[in-house]
Amino acid sequence: MRNQAIHEQAVPVWMEVIALLTEAADLGSTQIGRRPQHSSLALGAELVAGKAVALLDEADRARLDEVALPAAAAAWSVPDLVAEAERVLRGVSFDLLPPAASEVVIDLGDLVWEATHG
């Protein structure tokens, strides 16, 4: 039987990835007038975040708002936040994640490519 839950060692990193993605999503809608080109990327970040949140249990989901982002994140753009989320996720060994996490990993890889190449 395959493990369907995120290993407890990986949960903090997984939550940080979600925090970075939701930050990207919210920044994209806040800046839609000034940077409309980031709207699509922000929506993509929201969609990936939703898939990532779905893999957490209810207790961890309630704690998501407690995750603090680095102070430097306040100056990051939507593409920066997406790229940082992917960089942070790379630090998680895949054997600590359930198979369904693969979808998040690959979608996030696609999103980084969008952020850097379009």
Added chain:
Amino acid sequence: MADTDPGRSFAAGYAPTVGELLREADLQARRMLADIDAATAPARVRAWGEVVEAGAQAWRAIPTSGPGRGAVDDDINTVHDVAKGIHQLIVQRGWPGAGAPDPDAELIVAHLTRAADMVQARHRPHEPIRPDASGDVEAAQTWIMHSVLAATHAVRRSLEQYERALTSSRDRSRLPGPTGELAHVRELIRRIDVAEGLARGYLDLRWPATARGEQLHPLQPTMLETAINVWQTNAARALSSSPSLADLALVVRTQLDGAVFASAVGGAATHAGLLTHLEGVRMQRALTTFEGSSGDLLKTLTLLSGRDRTFQARLVEASTQLRMAYRQIAHDGTSLASSDTLRQRVDIGRALTAVQRALVAGVDLAWRIHDAARDPSLRVRAQGAHRIAARSHQPRPSAGWVEAGDLVHNRLIPAPPPVRYTMRGLTQEMTDRAIDAAAASYSTPPRPQRPAGDGLTGRPHHDRPPPTTRLDPPGHGPSR
């Protein structure tokens, strides 16, 4: 030639374990995802079969936890069979021809091959394994399949870029020669997509095949129309099925992205003469105001949902499909495409019609959001509710609007009255602005010639404010 010594990924003299080699293969496959380029497609296609083969060898080297290997190997064998078929196709059609393989893919092959060799040196594949090792076996198989999936996805994406470049007079000249035939490239994409679907299936993923299939077709307005229709149907159904706060926010966010797209199409339609300058300006202003009101609503919704955002599956699939349709038309690299580029990509008149219908149907979605936000069963996060209620001028109950225990644990709670009041105002405002945007997207009908000397003294037609309530022409609006 790339350095494919897997030892280079590790410190000098360090002997990696099988697990570390599989992890490195996986990371290398993920790196491929961040480097998609049409120019890399031939080398990646050339190397892809070797990646699958190395994955299959590593898989087969791993001992089984049960008596029979057949069923265990079926998953990877099927992917491997597809790869062998594609290799034959490449040989028959002669593209891509001989040349250097992709260096990233070569590293994946090197890691997987070394892992297979290490396992084979210690175990025979048919030997039974200890019961407590079955978890490791399963993890290794998952890891191998994930590496194959990520690499396959990257190859498909590169090929899609290649296909786009082939159909673009601007980008075609940048491709390394000799170039592949368009029909052959499309067949390769379809067949690699099958392998990707198999790998995804093993990893228990549910991927909308229709959305994946859509990406294989050349850019056509029909793809946009299909995506808009699918979105409207699914969003309307989701909003009628006890949506969560996050669902509401996703609908608003997708509509916002639609407003950006509508603005781009409106600009191109104005340049094409389909809208007059004044009509174009009116449409842009209405969309900007709509964006402002939607943004205000979104801020409140995200405050109330926090980062706990999960969505109904149909919303995710439809929003993803619509986002991709918008991107392929309105984006150029990391920027929005120019009006000229838009007009080259699509029949702008048909795209404008699709946008107008989407804006009209968006009014229906706005009303549904307005209704859903008033649903007493809608639940919100306690901390967000507390922050909004604290700004309220309504007389506060002695215990406060939010109970202390709920606040500490940030529980999901029914929306307190001040929160419901705030949401009602914001959703009403967004609905009004959606009505304005829909009305402003239509060109003003030609003014009938007034008979000379009819004696009318009212305001001239062009001085009247734009229509704001002419919506849902029969047969165009969605049914409720």
